[in-house]
Amino acid sequence: MLEDFAEAWIRDAGTRAPELLPDSLARACASVLDVDGAGLSIISRPSLRLPIGASSPAAAAAERCQFALGDGPCFRAHDTQSVVVASADVLAREWSVLQQDILSRAGYRSQVCLPLGHSFAGFGVLDLYFLSPVAASAFDPAGALRLADEMSDVLLAASPVPEGPDEDEDLGAVSWLDAPGAQRRRRVWVALGMLNFELRMSSADALAVLRARAFAQGRTLEDLADDMIEGRLVSEQFLPDPGR
Amino acid sequence: MPPMEVFRERVPVPCLRSHDVDDRTRHDEPGDVPSPARAVRGRDAVPGGCAVSGEQPPAGAGLDDAALARLVAGLSTVSIATRPTGEVLRHVAGLVVAALPAAADASLSVAHRGTVRFVEFAGRLASVLDERQHPRGFLPSAPPPPRVLSVDTAPGDTAPEGGGAEFRSVARRHGVRRALIAALPPAGDFTGTLVLYLTGADAAGDPGEAAVAEVVRHVAVPVLDAAAYEEAVRRAEQLTEAMRSRAGIEQAKGILVAVHGCSPDEAFVRLSRMSQQSNRKLREVAEDVVAGYVRGAMTDAG
Known part of the structure; x- marks a missing residue:
């Protein structure tokens, strides 16, 4: 799984432009998992959420739906630092407005959300989207969790933070936050x-x-x-x- | 090709978990990842591997099976996520001293991208031999694992590699007869060094090279994992801070757009100018603009 992901990522990452790193991670992730879309976001509560990468325009649109409503399984995955499985019946029960929104804008009917950086405080989420209403329930999140860990490592290693404890961030440098x-x-x-x-x-x-x-x-x-x-x-x- | 190796070529990966142990040991020379039993029996000394001076003990000497088992058991209980890295290093150095009775003291250091981040000693030599208190290059460099550098401190002896005249003289003054210096197998951007300080007059009980290499192989995992974990936590916290400062700057731009009827780009130029004129950071100026106009920064919005 990790080998497949690394190979897919290297095939995808034709450019080394730092701001496109999360997009290529998301595409590699979607290509090795049995999903129809993947998105990466970083979150700082209460209300900051940055979409950094998406495997497709539909996956990016689905993220915007969640941010527009300020609610959804991805926020719960971040708040609880756990995997949230949202099949169509769960979406209908808990997030029916979001369900309609994502269906009409992105065509997805179910989703699974995993925390990024869950081994410490957590700094974001990996959203996985499915066209089928029941695919989320059948999805085994174990492999996806390993991928989420690997992507967390890659993102943190390439994050625009000062190298030393007393140094300042270089706001002028382009990074994946852009x-x-x-x-x-x-x-x-x-x-x-x-x-x-x-x-x-x-x-x-x-x-x-x-x-x-x-x-x-x-x-x-x-x-x-x-x-x-x-x-x-x-x-x-x-x-x-x-x-x- | 294992994925972590692939990642390292493209982006430095700071966080390695315990499942990467196998990956690390591949840095050792082929065929030189001995089983504990093989190593302590001393049949696998690396030919020409030890830059030595003075009389050398058998390669596997100084570490018996029971001591190794105790060390491994002790290391298995080290919790890297709940303790600061320095504490983990000090604890592990103590376990090493307990496993190698000939060592009066031991130090462990960890560097990130070549900069030493942590140095901890099991005992009291820290006050005089902490490399951070000395000029760069004070501690002689260790050869790649599983080789071990042995440095005798007697005035007539010279260390064939790494120099370290100042180190030898300070160590000698504090009763150290010989220091054994070994690099930990590197993990991503993290490298580490174990130094054993031997004080007794008799060299017969000194640990051999294979024994030290075996100890190093076991301590590398918790030591470098602890450092990598702490670095990942630091980066995650600063990443959140970076996002918040950007949000504050955008919010301040929006306020200036509304105040001056300008574009966001022009607002950014105004903010930059304010930052230069007041000789303050952009994000601080942005915070002032927000504080001056609104209740509650964007970063506090619920």
């Missing part, structure tokens, strides 16, 4: 800053109104952030209409 998905997610943080200032809102409230609008309009937080930054959407539109 993965394409992460760069899009950062625009959400810019939009939250705009709402902070323009509506005098706390960050928690700003994130809540952004999520509410995304839900009501069936859009992602990234789309709304683009609209705000490019002036198509202004903060006042988040306020309740006083005329109604």
Whole structure:
């Protein structure tokens, strides 16, 4: 399993661009496991979540659904530091809105989520997606857990942290924290800053109104952030209409 | 090709778990990964492997089966995840001294990418022989495992490899007759060194090369795993910090976009300028901007 993964990864990683490392890990992971999509994210509670790698556009879309709702099996996997198996019936019972969202945007019907770095505090999750509604229940997570450990090691070794305890991080250096998905997610943080200032809102409230609008309009937080930054959407539109 | 080997070629992997033991031992020379029994019987001394001075004991001398069994049993109870690395090293050095009665003291050091991170002694020689208190190169370099460097401290003797005149003189002043220096089989970016300090007047009981190599083979796993684990934890914590500081910078950019009606890129230029002018870090300036305008930073949002 690990040998297959390493071979798949080397075949995939044609480029050494550091920001594309997690994408190639996710694709190698999806190619050796019996899954239809894989995604890697890093998480810092309460609300920071960066999608760093996805095996396909559908896997990336499924992650955005979970972030837009701020809930889902991946958050539970991180919070509990355990494997969460979400077959279609589990999704229907616990995350029915998310279930509809992921089905319509990504086509997945079940998923398994595993913590990254679970041997210590945990710093992210590996999401595995399935087209079949029951495939998640039949999936043996043992091999996937080993892959999650290996990918954690690779990511930590290549992470943009100072080498010594007293050194500072080099913010100018490109790393996998600058993965394409992460760069899009950062625009959400810019939009939250705009709402902070323009509506005098706390960050928690700003994130809540952004999520509410995304839900009501069936859009992602990234789309709304683009609209705000490019002036198509202004903060006042988040306020309740006083005329109604 | 085993996967860890593949990973090392592309990205340094700091965290090795116990299942990588086999991988590590492959760094030894072919055929020189003896079974404990073979090693202690002393039939497998590496020809020409020991850079020595003075009279040498048989290769397997100084370590009997019972002592080795006690060492292995002691090592099996070392918990790397619940104790700081320095404590693990000190404990393991103590187990080594207990297994090799001829050694009055032992030190274990671990380096990450060539920089010494930890040095621990079982006993009191730490106060004078800790290599970190001396200029770089104080401790003579160990040959690749399973070879062992033997350094006699008597004034007339010279160590054929590694030099170490200052080391020999300090060690001699503190009653050390001979030091045996052995590298641990490396694991990823981590390397380690075991030094045995022999003090008795009689060299007859000194551990032989095969005995030291056998001890090194066993202690390498918990010692290097402990260091790798601590490094992985440190990296994970700093990774979280890196994500939080980036989030703070983006949030501050958003505030400046709203305040000045500029683009995010222009907001970043403003932040950078503020950072340069105040001679403060970008993330600190960003924190100030956020604190100045809003209740609760993004990183506190629930």
